[in-house]
Amino acid sequence: MESTKRLALAQLISSVGDGAYYVSSALYFTLIVGLSPAQVGLGLTVGWAVGSVAGIALGQLADRRGPKGTAVFLGLGTAASVSAFLFVGSVVAFVIAACVYACFQCGLGAARQALLAGLVDPAGRTTFRARLQAMSNAGIATGAALGGIALAIGTREAFLTVFVIDALSFVAAALVLRKVPSVAPAPARAGEPSVAVLRDRPYALLALLNMIMLLYMPLFSLVLPLWISTRTAAPGWLVSAMLVLNTASVVVFQVRVARGVTGLRSASRYARYAGALLFLSCLLFSISAMSGSAWMAALVLLAGAALQVVGEMAQAAGSWEIAFGLAPDGKQGQYQGLFGAGTAIARMLGPVLLTGLILVGGAAGWVVLGGLFLLAGALIGPAVRWAERTRSAAAAPVLAGV
Incomplete structure (x- = not known):
């Protein structure tokens, strides 16, 4: 403790x-x-x-x-x-x-x-x-x-x-x-590749899908402020209100959301829910530009932000279970390094991709982004099952020799 x-x-x-x-x-x-x-x-x-x-x-x-x-x-x-x-x-x-x-x-x-x-x-x-x-x-x-x-x-x-x-x-x-207590290092095994995670194709696919889901990261810091100021009638201070809503929700509710994830099956289900919620939030962000009323636009944007943060928390909980649960003992560091690379790549490519997609594409750009979230969330379940099969197949010869 x-x-x-x-x-x-x-x-x-x-x-x-x-x-x-x-x-x-x-x-x-x-x-x-x-x-x-x-x-x-x-x-x-x-x-x-x-x-x-x-x-x-x-x-x-x-x-x-x-x-x-x-x-x-x-x-x-x-x-x-x-x-x-x-x-x-x-x-x-x-x-x-x-x-x-x-x-x-x-x-x-x-x-x-x-x-x-x-x-x-x-x-x-x-x-x-x-x-x-x-x-x-x-x-x-x-x-x-x-x-x-x-x-x-x-x-x-x-x-x-x-x-x-x-x-x-x-x-x-x-x-x-x-x-904190020390954790024993894992010595390299003879004939084993030095960075085994790069050969684990199901895990690499899951890291890629997770990176796509993480494209929500630049929304509050860059995309939504520009969208609100250039495409909607909502007041500029709404950006701060949405950011406070996001931060406070994660602080208060993230642990409660994560309690529903108890294994890889529930993690896959949460990823699917997250994709759907992020898709719906993008739809609301897209229609916020259709109202000339500042208050109506603000209400639509706040509703979208509420859906977004619930999707964000569900995605996070599912991704943690998958990242830990599919990483072999003794290789958590390199496996977490690959999975965590999605955050760095989202920070790197997200601002360029999303500003071009949404500020140029407008409402259609939001729909495309939401579709990416929906598709990535739906594909995580099959990818998890693929990863489980490869691990079962790898363990079978070992069990047969016991």
């Missing part, structure tokens, strides 16, 4: 730093450093592309060296990479710093997940992961408020204080993780 409390505390502390960084970093690099928005976008795209690959290798390192020590090392590395942003003065330096930051972040996520898998009984992993998600949202909201203060002040020193807070939060989280 004490170890899980420390895992949750580490998640909360680092999330506060992340929240402060997320809301203020883009403006710091453009207004203070002098980079163009295109240059910032390029650096982040390259960074998350590199990080999505590095996360698998660093997850494999967590398997071989032990997830606790690896997570502590990567947490300190994340703090150092955040500190490096303080010295960025050119686009080249920014791209390099963004790559290093993304690599440590993706690797840290994989190592933390492997540590969780080693410390928490399989039956309780999804519920505990939901608790971590609620803690993360609470921390990000707190950090966002701190970052908002820096935005209001607007000076170089205020922005630099945010980076210092973020770096210190990762140092503090790493110190907390040092107090």
Whole structure:
């Protein structure tokens, strides 16, 4: 019990730093450093592309060296990479710093997940992961408020204080993780590929489908603000109300939603529900542009946001069960690294894909996006069954020789 409390505390502390960084970093690099928005976008795209690959290798390192020590090392590395942003003065330096930051972040996520898998009984992993998600949202909201203060002040020193807070939060989280019990490393077996997850086609397909579902991530930070301001009669402050609704709902209800996931069958069902809910939310977002009434448009958008957050919580709960449940013992790090790469790729490609699809395509773009969610959610069940069959087939020769 004490170890899980420390895992949750580490998640909360680092999330506060992340929240402060997320809301203020883009403006710091453009207004203070002098980079163009295109240059910032390029650096982040390259960074998350590199990080999505590095996360698998660093997850494999967590398997071989032990997830606790690896997570502590990567947490300190994340703090150092955040500190490096303080010295960025050119686009080249920014791209390099963004790559290093993304690599440590993706690797840290994989190592933390492997540590969780080693410390928490399989039956309780999804519920505990939901608790971590609620803690993360609470921390990000707190950090966002701190970052908002820096935005209001607007000076170089205020922005630099945010980076210092973020770096210190990762140092503090790493110190907390040092107090959790160690999980034994898994030595490599003779003749086994070093990164076995890359040969697991069903799991790779599930990671891809999960990445498609994660395309909802840029909606509240980028797409909906632009959609509301350019295509609807709704007031601009509605963006903040929708974000508060999303964050508060995850903090309050994510654990309750996750309790309904008790195995791979229920996880597949939740993924299917999530696809349908996200599809319906996209339909509501699309018709919000059809009303000339500010209040009617606002009500439609809030209804869409409510459906979206329920779909988001269902998708998260199902994906955690699948990611943990289909990862072999001793390979949680590399498997979580591949599954977690979907987050990095969604961050990398989501803004470009969704702004082009929706702001250019309009209502039809929303329908296409919703259709992608619906299709991905429906395909997760068959992909899970395929993965189960491959594992049963692999276990059969071993059982026959016993």
